Amino acid sequence: MQMDPQELLSLCKRRGFLWPAYDIYGAVSGLYDYGPLGAALKNNIENQWRRLYVLQEGFYEISCPVVAPEPVFKASGHVDAFCDVYVECTSCGETYRADHLAAGMHPNPASLGEHELGKLLKANGVKCVECKGELTEPKRFNLMFKTSIGAGKGKTAYLRPETAQGMFVNFAQVYRYGRERLPFGAVQVGRAFRNEISPRQGLIRLREFSMMEAELFVHPEDKTWPGFRKVKDRAMPLVPSKGDPRTIRLDEAVKAKVIGNEVLAYYMWLTYKFALDIGLDPARLRFRQHEKTEMAHYASDCWDLEAETGYGWIELVGVADRGCYDVQAHIDHSGADLTAFERFDEPKEVEQDVVKPDFGELGPLFKGKAKKVAEALSRLSPESAKGKDKVMVEVDGEKVSVPAKCFEVSRRKEKVSGRKIVPHVIEPSYGVDRMMFALLDHAYSKKDDYVTLRLKPLVAPIKVGVFPLMPKDGLDEIAQGIYNDLTGAGFDSYLDDSGSIGRRYARMDEVGTPWCVTVDYDTKNDGTVTVRDRDTAEQTRIKKEKVPKAIEALVKGAGLSSLNTLR
RNA sequence: GCGGCUGUAGUGUAGACUGGUUAUCACUUGAGCUUGCCAAGCUCAAAACUCGGGUUCAAAUCCCGGCGGCCGCACCA
Numbered sequence: 181m182q183m184d185p186q187e188l189l190s191l192c193k194r195r196g197f198l199w200p201a202y203d204i205y206g207a208v209s210g211l212y213d214y215g216p217l218g219a220a221l222k223n224n225i226e227n228q229w230r231r232l233y234v235l236q237e238g239f240y241e242i243s244c245p246v247v248a249p250e251p252v253f254k255a256s257g258h259v260d261a262f263c264d265v266y267v268e269c270t271s272c273g274e275t276y277r278a279d280h281l282a283a284g285m286h287p288n289p290a291s292l293g294e295h296e297l298g299k300l301l302k303a304n305g306v307k308c309v310e311c312k313g314e315l316t317e318p319k320r321f322n323l324m325f326k327t328s329i330g331a332g333k334g335k336t337a338y339l340r341p342e343t344a345q346g347m348f349v350n351f352a353q354v355y356r357y358g359r360e361r362l363p364f365g366a367v368q369v370g371r372a373f374r375n376e377i378s379p380r381q382g383l384i385r386l387r388e389f390s391m392m393e394a395e396l397f398v399h400p401e402d403k404t405w406p407g408f409r410k411v412k413d414r415a416m417p418l419v420p421s422k423g424d425p426r427t428i429r430l431d432e433a434v435k436a437k438v439i440g441n442e443v444l445a446y447y448m449w450l451t452y453k454f455a456l457d458i459g460l461d462p463a464r465l466r467f468r469q470h471e472k473t474e475m476a477h478y479a480s481d482c483w484d485l486e487a488e489t490g491y492g493w494i495e496l497v498g499v500a501d502r503g504c505y506d507v508q509a510h511i512d513h514s515g516a517d518l519t520a521f522e523r524f525d526e527p528k529e530v531e532q533d534v535v536k537p538d539f540g541e542l543g544p545l546f547k548g549k550a551k552k553v554a555e556a557l558s559r560l561s562p563e564s565a566k567g568k569d570k571v572m573v574e575v576d577g578e579k580v581s582v583p584a585k586c587f588e589v590s591r592r593k594e595k596v597s598g599r600k601i602v603p604h605v606i607e608p609s610y611g612v613d614r615m616m617f618a619l620l621d622h623a624y625s626k627k628d629d630y631v632t633l634r635l636k637p638l639v640a641p642i643k644v645g646v647f648p649l650m651p652k653d654g655l656d657e658i659a660q661g662i663y664n665d666l667t668g669a670g671f672d673s674y675l676d677d678s679g680s681i682g683r684r685y686a687r688m689d690e691v692g693t694p695w696c697v698t699v700d701y702d703t704k705n706d707g708t709v710t711v712r713d714r715d716t717a718e719q720t721r722i723k724k725e726k727v728p729k730a731i732e733a734l735v736k737g738a739g740l741s742s743l744n745t746l747r
Numbered sequence: 748g749c750g751g752c753u754g755u756a757g758u759g760u761a762g763a764c765u766g767g768u769u770a771u772c773a774c775u776u777g778a779g780c781u782u783g784c785c786a787a788g789c790u791c792a793a794a795a796c797u798c799g800g801g802u803u804c805a806a807a808u809c810c811c812g813g814c815g816g817c818c819g820c821a822c823c824a
Contacts, residue, residue, distance in 0.1 A: 186817085194758050194775080206798065206814045262824070266748075321748090323823090342824070377748060377822060385823070476824035498824075609824085630786075649783060678777090682785035689785095698784065710784075717785065 185490035188624055189382050191631065195691050197221065197620070198383070210379030210387035212613075217691055220641035220672060222390065222616055225458055226369050228638060229392050229610065232454055239365035239394055240354055244346030246371055249329060250336040255513035256345050256506060258338070261477045263322035265297055267315040278318040282306075325373050339373035344607060347395040348506045351518045351603075355397070362520045362603060365396040369612075381491050383617040390612035396443065397520070397603040400504060403441035411449045419468040440481045440501060447608050448499050451485050455496070458615070459636035461622040464488035478505040487618040496614050502605040511602065519600035527597040533562035534592050541586045549575055556580075557587050565589050623692060633692030634715055637735045643671045644731055645688040645696040651677035659699045662709065662727050669728035689714055695734060697727055708747065713740050722746040
């Protein structure tokens with residue numbers, strides 16, 4: 181069923197899930213405020229995710245700043261690659277992506293900077309496709325929000341476009357925290373920012389949004405996974421980039437190379453399970469594999485969990501194999517050692533040639549530069565130095581010729597007890613806001629203009645409505661007592677004594693509250709209250725003292741009929 | 748960023764073309780009466796012309812611009 185998203189957004193605004201941000205000043209597109217119910221629903225989704233990743237799977241949760249200095253995103257590639265290069269027609273104002281216009285003029289136009297693209301377009305005499313007008317010089321639009329740290333000119337910085345980098349730059353710390361073992365994972369739940377050119381569709385494309393990201397660091401040559409055995413006969417609906425869409429068992433998918441490896445398959449399954457746990461409709465979920473051309477600059481394989489909503493199929497989660505791209509990039513840019521140490525079973529005796537600088541000769545010859553020259557020499561491969569009468573090395577960007585008397589190539593015995601490896605990263609990256617929107621979309625049901633949100637108890641912002649049938653005769657005080665018991669026991673509850681009982685049930689149904697407890701005149705006689713189920717409108721009576729216990733059982737999945745013992 | 752359409756109480760709307768008294772209606776919300784289990788009724792109340800400029804004696808209404816929304820293009824790590 182395709183529903184009108186406007187209807188859902190209207191409910192969200194009316195009932196306090198969602199409001200356009202800064203509305204009294206005219207609002208800003210792509211920014212939303214969460215109202216009390218939205219904030220609660222979002223928390224419930226995030227906490228369920230933590231239960232899965234942190235408690236069950238043993239990932240380490242960290243929390244990093246939203247602002248980061250420029251070098252971080254230089255290294256990650258976002259400063260250069262997370263942007264679009266535009267040209268504009270000077271006469272009709274139409275804009276084009278410069279790399280699209282350059283298609284066919286260069287093997288990979290997307291890899292060029294704006295100056296090269298400008299030259300290329302000029303050289304090929306490219307004009308406006310619409311009106312043949314002159315085009316402007318290419319302009320670059322980076323999708324990151326730029327800011328600065330500190331007074332005056334300060335230090336250039338950006339708001340993070342993903343939380344992932346925080347986990348990559350903390351690799352060494354988290355690796356040590358986990359007592360230096362692979363594989364291990366880190367997670368982060370938090371805000372990220374993208375200065376979208378044209379945010380649309382409510383919560384689907386936001387400029388500030390929440391992500392739940394997990395980075396699993398694995399051995400680059402071992403992508404088997406111990407947990408895979410337990411889930412291998414489960415099936416998921418897949419839309420591979422090659423071949424037909426099909427629902428396929430995980431072990432078959434890995435065997436047939438539809439999914440690249442066991443780790444990726446396992447975390448796709450975990451993602452699928454999470455989606456079902458919070459209440460997304462399995463009939464409206466699928467995994468779609470990225471085409472090679474749509475893959476991010478860092479990914480080698482990527483599957484999106486997509487949900488069908490009033491906006492069509494939308495991406496909720498990306499599960500990507502990022503290879504060693506990010507960790508290697510931060511090693512290269514920062515010089516930090518972000519490797520894991522793989523211990524051999526037995527330490528090995530290794531004989532190898534090394535280039536050994538002779539400081540007695542280097543000193544007089546190179547003076548202050550001698551130390552750097554020596555370091556450069558040590559980095560040379562022995563083969564390239566052996567038997568030469570001089571070698572070229574690069575010091576501070578300058579080529580230096582070093583005569584043979586300054587070094588010797590000698591054979592050295594070493595005990596090697598292991599090796600440094602750069603881990604590969606499997607990344608499940610969840611868009612919280614999108615998941616929440618899809619959840620509301622899938623939960624929305626309407627019968628003769630009566631709206632019920634069939635949210636699962638696990639995520640429902642309010643678990644119980646508590647009503648006195650009449651706000652008098654002491655019923656209201658009893659209801660207040662039950663309400664206090666429930667909130668005391670940790671359940672989000674809602675006390676409502678206004679309007680007819682039917683209206684109060686309707687109010688709770690519309691925001692997805694799974695149960696309502698009503699205090700009536702029998703309560704005064706026999707101490708029982710009714711418990712009503714949202715989806716069936718069925719009721720059962722239980723002792724009023726047992727209400728918190730009953731709700732606890734119901735949240736855990738017990739049916740209404742199981743409450744008989746609490747009568 | 749471009750083009751088309753569009754913006755009236757918390758929500759959904761009438762009024763606009765053809766400018767003119769106190770801006771329509773419903774739901775919602777609050778108070779009271781009533782009501783003894785599924786959006787009942789009555790009374791009262793609260794609540795809006797997206798913002799700025801222009802035309803005019805007079806603008807919710809016509810014109811221009813900003814902001815927001817929807818759709819299409821483009822974009823989407």
